[in-house]
Amino acid sequence: MANRVTHEYLAYTKNKNMSTVSQWMSWEGGIDLVAVTSPDLQMPNVIVHLGRMVNTPAGNAPSGMIFWHPDPTAMPSVMGFVSTDEAVGKYFGPNIFAGTPFENAPVLNATIDITISSDKAVSRCVVGGHTFEVEMSDFSEPYLIDRKPAAMSPFYQQGVEIHAKRVTLKVNGEIINIIVPPVGITGGPASVVSPNGVYAR
Secondary structure (H helix, E strand, O other): OHHHHHHHHHHHHHHOOOOOOOOEEEEEEEEEEEEEOOOOOOOOOEEEEEEEEEEEOOEEEEEEEEEEOOOOOOOOOEEEEEEOOHHHHHHHHHHHOOOOOOOOOOEEEEEEEEEEOOOOEEEEEEEOOEEEEEEEEEEOOOEEEEEOOOOOOOOEEEEEEEEEEEEEEEEOOEEEOOEOOOOOOOOOOOEEEEEEEEEEO
């Protein structure tokens, strides 16, 4: 009986069209901010998505994404995937963000420092002659996420998030007035601390 069950199971798994995860990234110590600097803007002109350590099939390194477009009539001041390891940075566009405006974003060398405690989270990213500092506080209780793919985030998302209801942004030491929308590009709150999580497609 046992041999027949094993044989049937192996035949099932061989013949079934089973999906596989071929593109993925995971992280620990994430700080994510999406914002606008004017209520007239229809799209975010501030994105700071950083992980203290990001893991991919290409390697592991502090990494993320920076988008800073203070003047809508000019080119963005900074736009691209940031990492301390170029190979890791090059993985994100064609593998995780394929099919979005970020698919062909450049990879920028950066330094990334993140500290997270029970009442405050701070990130500092130096890239392209700019220094971005984000401080978050007034946290919600941690909650689990399980989001399906969407237009701007074409990947499955799972992990832990903490909504930060108080956020400050400094660029090159200057406090920037920002408006944080209720929903960010990944479908959840636009200002979160993410202790750990995964994107997969």
